[in-house]
Amino acid sequence: QLQLQESGPGLVTPSETLSLTCTVSGGSISSSDYYWGWVRQPPGEGLEWIGTIYYSGSTYYNPSLKSRVTISVDTSKSQFSLKLSSVTAADTAVYYCARHAADGSGSYHWFDPWGQGTLVTVSS
Amino acid sequence: SSELTQDPAVSVALGQTVRITCQGDSLRSYYATWYQQKPGQAPVLVIYGENNRPSGIPDRFSGSISGNTASLTITGAQAEDEADYYCNSRDSSTNHLVFGGGTKLTVL
Numbered sequence: 001q002l003q004l005q006e007s008g009p010g011l012v013t014p015s016e017t018l019s020l021t022c023t024v025s026g027g028s029i030s031s032s033d034y035y036w037g038w039v040r041q042p043p044g045e046g047l048e049w050i051g052t053i054y055y056s057g058s059t060y061y062n063p064s065l066k067s068r069v070t071i072s073v074d075t076s077k078s079q080f081s082l083k084l085s086s087v088t089a090a091d092t093a094v095y096y097c098a099r100h101a102a103d104g105s106g107s108y109h110w111f112d113p114w115g116q117g118t119l120v121t122v123s124s
Numbered sequence: 125s126s127e128l129t130q131d132p133a134v135s136v137a138l139g140q141t142v143r144i145t146c147q148g149d150s151l152r153s154y155y156a157t158w159y160q161q162k163p164g165q166a167p168v169l170v171i172y173g174e175n176n177r178p179s180g181i182p183d184r185f186s187g188s189i190s191g192n193t194a195s196l197t198i199t200g201a202q203a204e205d206e207a208d209y210y211c212n213s214r215d216s217s218t219n220h221l222v223f224g225g226g227t228k229l230t231v232l
Contacts, residue, residue, distance in 0.1 A: 039167075039223075047159075047167065047210050049221040063218055096166055103173060108155035109214060109221060112169040112178060 002027040004097050004115035012091075012122050018084040022097030022115060029078045030055045036080045037100035037111060038071065040093040048093075052100050053080055087122045094119050128156075128211055128224035135230040136201045144196045146211030146224045154214040156194030158187060161208045161226075170209075171196060198229075206231045 008020035022036070029036065037052040051061040053071045061069050065084070073080040084091060095118055098111035128148040136142035146156050155174060159167035169178050171187035184199045194213070198205055211224040 046226045047212075047223040049212075049223060052221075060220065062220060106154075106214065106219075108157060108173045109212070110157045110169055110172040111159075111167070111212075112172075114166040114168070117166050 002099060002113055004099065004113060006095060006097050006115045006118040008118060008120070010119060010121060012087055012120060013124055014088055014122055015086055018082070018087050018091060018120055018122070020082045020095055020097075020118065020120070021079050022081070024078045024080075024099075027099075029073065029080065030075045033101070035060075035100035035102070036073065037098050038082045039096045039098060039111065039114075040091075041096070041117075042090075042093040045093075050082065050084075050095075089122050092120065092122045128213060128222055130209075130211060130224040130227045132225070133228045133230065135232055136198070137232050138203060139200055141197065141199045142201050142229065144198075144209050144227045144229065146194045146196075146213075147192055148213065148222075148224075149192055150213050150216040150222070151189060151192050151194050153216045155189060156187070156211045156213045158185075158194075158196045159210045159212065160205075161210065162206075167210065201229075201231050203231050205229065 003025045005023045012018045035052045038050040051071045053059050068085045070083040098114040102109045158171040160170050161167040175187045186197045188195050208226045210226045215222045
């Protein structure tokens with residue numbers, strides 16, 4: 001059974017870079033059938049897609065975050081990572097990693113399964 | 125348009141049928157995906173594509189689409205269905221992914 005687990009600091013100082021890693025177990029991160037994504041949720045608010053990476057390294061980012069986001073993959077460690085630079089209090093959120101899939105035509109996408117999420121607080 | 129609009133809150137009597145909707149121009153081109161999220165938990169996929177349910181999701185959950193509106197229908201709502209529900213789709217102008225604002229479902 002595929003499982004994902006986020007890890008990283010729970011507290012980040014404003015203007016610094018948020019760094020998280022997602023470790024994939026129970027399946028191959030190098031599968032050509034799937035992508036790997038990050039989604040966040042500010043406290044009491046809704047979900048926001050951050051970005052997605054393919055095992056080859058191709059990336060797709062939310063246009064609203066693109067200038068600050070970098071997602072990378074390390075297939076040897078079955079991990080993919082998120083870096084978000086110049087953070088502010090508005091970046092305080094629960095960050096989820098998830099396997100991202102799509103049908104052949106791209107008519108629909110889905111995230112399944114999800115990691116349990118990790119709360120990152122931006123504060124001095 | 126990059127927006128998906130959901131009603132903030134919906135209620136249903138136990139055992140009755142409820143429809144949760146998601147509106148957006150992108151839904152004329154792409155299907156919606158639906159997630160259930162209970163307090164303190166990660167979202168769970170409930171419907172994807174035209175009307176596909178992952179293994180383990182009860183068949184009382186179904187999805188449909190008409191024009192620019194996607195719907196998640198729960199036929200015979202149970203107490204355990206009380207949760208937040210989010211729709212998600214591809215934005216037709218940017219080809220990136222967007223989520224609706226979420227609907228809080230209360231089962232009375």
